[in-house]
Amino acid sequence: LRDLYFQTLSSVSLEFPYWYTRRWQQLEGEVPVVRRAEALKMAFSHLTPTIYPGERLVGGKTIYYRGSFPMPWLSEGYFMAVQDQLYQAALEKGSAAADQVTKWGSGGGNVTENFGPVVSIAGKFGIPRQEVPALLELARAWVGKSVDDVGHKYEQMVPGYPLKENLMRSVICMFDSGYTLPQGREVTNYYYPLQHGLEGVKEIARTHMAEVAGEAGGDGLRGMDRLYFYQASILVLEGIQSWINNYSKEARRLEQESEELLLRNEYGELADSLEWIASRQPRTFREALQLVFLLHTAVLNEDCISGLSPGRVGQILWPWFEQDREAGRLGEMEALELLELYRVKMTCYDCFAAMGVVGGVLSGNTFNHLCLGGLAKDGSSATNPLEMLILEAGMTCATPQPTLGLLYHERLPEDLLLQAIECNKTGTGYPAWLNDEVARTFLLSQYGPEGMDVEEARAWSVGGCLETSPGSWHELTLGGRRYWIPGGSGQPTSVGVHFLSLPKILECVLFNGRDMRRDVQIFPPQDRPLATFEELWETFCSYFEMAVEVLCRANNVQHDIWRKQNMPVLHSLLKPDCLETGYHIGNLGYRYNATYNVESCGTANLVNALSALKASVYQDKSHSLEDVRQAILANFGFQTAEEVGSYSLSAQVLRPGGEVWEEIHHDLLTAPKYGNDDPRADTLLAQWEQYFSTVARRFQSLYGFPLYPCQISVSTHGPMGAVTLAGPDGRLAGTTFADGSMSAYPGTDRNGPYALFASATCWDHSRSQNSQMNLKIHPSAARGAQGARKLLELTRAYLRQGAFHIQYNIVDSKVLKDAQAHPENYRTLMVRVAGFTQYWVEIGKAIQDEVIARTEYESV
Amino acid sequence: MEMRHSDCRRYVPVDAAKGICRRTGGVVNLEDLPCRDLIFLPKCKYCASYQSSEREELGICAAEADHPWTYPELVAATCSWFLQRESGGKTERILPLSSAAD
Numbered sequence: 001l002r003d004l005y006f007q008t009l010s011s012v013s014l015e016f017p018y019w020y021t022r023r024w025q026q027l028e029g030e031v032p033v034v035r036r037a038e039a040l041k042m043a044f045s046h047l048t049p050t051i052y053p054g055e056r057l058v059g060g061k062t063i064y065y066r067g068s069f070p071m072p073w074l075s076e077g078y079f080m081a082v083q084d085q086l087y088q089a090a091l092e093k094g095s096a097a098a099d100q101v102t103k104w105g106s107g108g109g110n111v112t113e114n115f116g117p118v119v120s121i122a123g124k125f126g127i128p129r130q131e132v133p134a135l136l137e138l139a140r141a142w143v144g145k146s147v148d149d150v151g152h153k154y155e156q157m158v159p160g161y162p163l164k165e166n167l168m169r170s171v172i173c174m175f176d177s178g179y180t181l182p183q184g185r186e187v188t189n190y191y192y193p194l195q196h197g198l199e200g201v202k203e204i205a206r207t208h209m210a211e212v213a214g215e216a217g218g219d220g221l222r223g224m225d226r227l228y229f230y231q232a233s234i235l236v237l238e239g240i241q242s243w244i245n246n247y248s249k250e251a252r253r254l255e256q257e258s259e260e261l262l263l264r265n266e267y268g269e270l271a272d273s274l275e276w277i278a279s280r281q282p283r284t285f286r287e288a289l290q291l292v293f294l295l296h297t298a299v300l301n302e303d304c305i306s307g308l309s310p311g312r313v314g315q316i317l318w319p320w321f322e323q324d325r326e327a328g329r330l331g332e333m334e335a336l337e338l339l340e341l342y343r344v345k346m347t348c349y350d351c352f353a354a355m356g357v358v359g360g361v362l363s364g365n366t367f368n369h370l371c372l373g374g375l376a377k378d379g380s381s382a383t384n385p386l387e388m389l390i391l392e393a394g395m396t397c398a399t400p401q402p403t404l405g406l407l408y409h410e411r412l413p414e415d416l417l418l419q420a421i422e423c424n425k426t427g428t429g430y431p432a433w434l435n436d437e438v439a440r441t442f443l444l445s446q447y448g449p450e451g452m453d454v455e456e457a458r459a460w461s462v463g464g465c466l467e468t469s470p471g472s473w474h475e476l477t478l479g480g481r482r483y484w485i486p487g488g489s490g491q492p493t494s495v496g497v498h499f500l501s502l503p504k505i506l507e508c509v510l511f512n513g514r515d516m517r518r519d520v521q522i523f524p525p526q527d528r529p530l531a532t533f534e535e536l537w538e539t540f541c542s543y544f545e546m547a548v549e550v551l552c553r554a555n556n557v558q559h560d561i562w563r564k565q566n567m568p569v570l571h572s573l574l575k576p577d578c579l580e581t582g583y584h585i586g587n588l589g590y591r592y593n594a595t596y597n598v599e600s601c602g603t604a605n606l607v608n609a610l611s612a613l614k615a616s617v618y619q620d621k622s623h624s625l626e627d628v629r630q631a632i633l634a635n636f637g638f639q640t641a642e643e644v645g646s647y648s649l650s651a652q653v654l655r656p657g658g659e660v661w662e663e664i665h666h667d668l669l670t671a672p673k674y675g676n677d678d679p680r681a682d683t684l685l686a687q688w689e690q691y692f693s694t695v696a697r698r699f700q701s702l703y704g705f706p707l708y709p710c711q712i713s714v715s716t717h718g719p720m721g722a723v724t725l726a727g728p729d730g731r732l733a734g735t736t737f738a739d740g741s742m743s744a745y746p747g748t749d750r751n752g753p754y755a756l757f758a759s760a761t762c763w764d765h766s767r768s769q770n771s772q773m774n775l776k777i778h779p780s781a782a783r784g785a786q787g788a789r790k791l792l793e794l795t796r797a798y799l800r801q802g803a804f805h806i807q808y809n810i811v812d813s814k815v816l817k818d819a820q821a822h823p824e825n826y827r828t829l830m831v832r833v834a835g836f837t838q839y840w841v842e843i844g845k846a847i848q849d850e851v852i853a854r855t856e857y858e859s860v
Numbered sequence: 861m862e863m864r865h866s867d868c869r870r871y872v873p874v875d876a877a878k879g880i881c882r883r884t885g886g887v888v889n890l891e892d893l894p895c896r897d898l899i900f901l902p903k904c905k906y907c908a909s910y911q912s913s914e915r916e917e918l919g920i921c922a923a924e925a926d927h928p929w930t931y932p933e934l935v936a937a938t939c940s941w942f943l944q945r946e947s948g949g950k951t952e953r954i955l956p957l958s959s960a961a962d
Contacts, residue, residue, distance in 0.1 A: 133917035
């Protein structure tokens with residue numbers, strides 16, 4: 001089934017959006033949340049169930065193996081913009097694609113060009129040629145009505161709105177928030193269906209519905225909405241039950257059609273378990289795993305989501321695993337096989353969003369983060385034997401999803417830690433190592449005002465690639481025993497203000513608010529001489545705050561339209577406390593709502609640039625600011641990355657006569673840099689982090705809660721680097737920024753990993769939702785038991801200094817260079833990009849170059 | 861109406877271009893001609909309620925009062941309104957998987 005994935009193309013099916021739109025159009029005038037639920041029910045109950053030969057875990061977003069679909073009710077602008085091109089492609093059988101082949105990873109399952117019966121959409125997704133007219137008909141149905149269109153109408157009323165448009169066009173900010181991926185980077189929750197069964201959850205909704213119908217409950221604003229939410233919940237649950245029943249009927253049909261006894265038994269077993277979990281509490285580990293996978297899939301179909309994390313699956317499903325093992329119902333090999341099948345099914349998830357989103361920032365990844373370890377409700381170590389099996393499946397069936405994270409604390413057993421190191425050594429890039437205590441400190445400071453206490457903070461897990469996300473405990477009863485299981489209880493994160501390019505903002509400071517690449521005035525000219533470093537820093541801060549202000553207000557409008565028109569019903573009722581209170585997510589039904597944040601990109605390059613300017617221009621005055629400006633415009637005498645066709649520093653080519661800039665380039669490159677335990681640079685990191693964690697909290701989300709910093713890069717460091725001129729740190733035009741936030745810029749960390757760790761921990765990581773440290777280690781450095789022990793000690797050393805996160809690419813750069821030249825030989829090669837692992841052949845070149853260029857530690 | 865692999869119930873759709881034939885277990889292309897053992901897969905284009913429109917790629921579904929548009933390739937395996945249109949004028953009701961609209 002994993003090999004089938006390698007042959008599969010990312011494909012678009014229209015079933016879901018067709019039936020959703022058809023039902024929505026029939027219900028003009030209905031209460032919005034009920035109209036949405038009716039449309040969701042019709043869509044779920046009309047999905048064609050496909051069961052692939054050999055599957056024992058079934059279900060998918062669409063009729064295809066790796067299928068997804070557009071949601072024009074969120075945004076249809078892309079299709080309207082390219083409708084002629086799509087029509088033309090639909091008519092021309094087998095012709096080449098549009099002139100610009102995407103900058104996607106050209107290999108793997110991406111459909112980068114039209115061919116035969118398939119038309120390429122956004123350079124990634126394939127759709128059967130004859131369905132293109134229906135796709136465009138669906139898009140037209142939502143023109144002027146989508147969250148994008150309605151949100152856009154009102155966001156333009158935000159003062160200073162033109163600045164927002166310019167920030168987007170100059171890629172100082174990368175992508176809007178309200179309609180692109182409005183949910184995700186959060187942890188979902190399976191508790192209610194796992195405890196009560198779907199029929200039981202419907203019963204709870206019915207009971208509450210009777211209690212609240214016609215009652216304001218003391219809340220004149222939201223109270224009356226509760227009736228409609230409960231009605232909507234029942235409708236959506238009926239749709240999900242119908243969808244699961246369609247799978248059981250298909251399994252029953254295949255049972256009757258199969259001649260082989262083994263196949264008949266397998267399909268029969270499948271049909272029995274699906275019929276059962278369509279309404280009741282699962283009886284076995286297999287049924288529980290099947291139910292949580294189907295629920296996860298259903299939530300991904302309800303809205304456009306990346307980074308929907310299952311949380312601590314090993315602890316959530318422990319009750320079934322433990323009781324099955326005791327009763328002799330489940331062998332270890334069978335459990336391992338089910339966990340491997342779960343990995344393949346999760347890897348088949350594709351997220352359909354516009355290319356700028358899926359291609360530019362996500363590299364096609366869907367960031368389902370499964371966490372291990374951490375603390376139980378009573379503060380004891382939460383791990384269990386099932387988590388060892390989950391790590392083993394991550395090695396025996398290496399796939400990008402789910403990515404794994406280990407919530408590290410000092411009481412985790414040594415065998416789990418060494419198993420995690422062995423998993424790292426396979427080169428998959430997971431598990432990431434996360435500091436449990438730092439996370440809990442952050443959570444209590446951010447969600448304490450909403451009632452989070454020490455015990456509840458222990459239930460956390462990671463949202464998307466690295467977003468610390470709040471959780472809660474629920475008591476689950478099974479087979480007469482009681483268990484406390486964790487689950488997500490917070491709103492989406494990494495929404496609010498998406499990735500801000502710090503080096504590009506500094507570039508605007510140097511050129512009086514102008515983007516010299518586009519030759520457009522972005523920020524109001526400051527007309528300041530920048531005579532002192534303090535003046536330079538003040539100007540940077542004022543531009544940064546202008547950007548956050550206008551983006552925050554515009555995205556608040558978009559999210560507000562999203563919660564009014566496109567509120568999740570299923571993902572509301574699954575998470576505490578919507579089912580109890582009757583308030584959906586848009587009515588603050590989740591327990592924790594202070595989740596919106598400000599994302600940054602290019603931290604290391606900003607710090608290095610400030611350090612070089614401080615040393616060369618303001619302290620030893622070897623160069624004037626005007627010298628630096630001219631050197632930047634001349635790209636230090638080098639060709640641009642676009643001209644060279646490579647985005648990494650090491651591959652750049654000097655222009656004839658470029659030597660005139662050699663001296664200033666040398667001085668700026670050799671100025672104190674981050675990552676070497678050099679206070680001259682590290683104090684600037686501390687200054688930035690102190691400022692960022694304070695200023696972010698001055699801004700408010702649409703829910704009235706303070707924002708906070710989120711410091712990951714995902715893959716924005718590629719496209720953002722591509723539009724940024726050379727920098728005062730010596731970086732050349734178009735080349736990729738440093739990844740993550742605590743990773744050093746390739747080649748500038750010269751004093752070994754422990755010096756890098758000292759630099760990275762010069763500030764309090766609990767003041768931010770996260771920090772991200774990617775380290776590339778040559779396989780020889782971690783070889784054997786001793787190598788594993790050293791890598792574990794290296795990890796401990798960093799986390800014990802108060803760091804939040806570290807993860808490893810254990811790979812040889814020579815292998816990566818060969819894989820870039822011969823992708824066909826490396827279909828299964830995976831690398832750790834940022835907070836996620838992705839197939840090498842499906843990553844864009846800019847990110848490939850950057851991973852190759854990262855400093856490779858030969859010893860630890 | 862020319863039949864293809866993707867019109868057969870034994871065709872397991874893998875992606876927009878190809879699928880697996882349950883009878884042979886092999887990978888087949890969506891547009892290739894099927895074998896004689898084709899088992900009928902309900903699709904809108906074969907439904908008695910389907911009315912083609914002036915635009916070949918879209919049609920009308922007369923099963924619901926408001927006559928919504930639809931498209932011929934839409935699989936109707938879970939549609940309770942599906943009624944196979946027979947060339948001899950007699951319409952035969954194939955019970956689909958779901959009772960979606962009940």
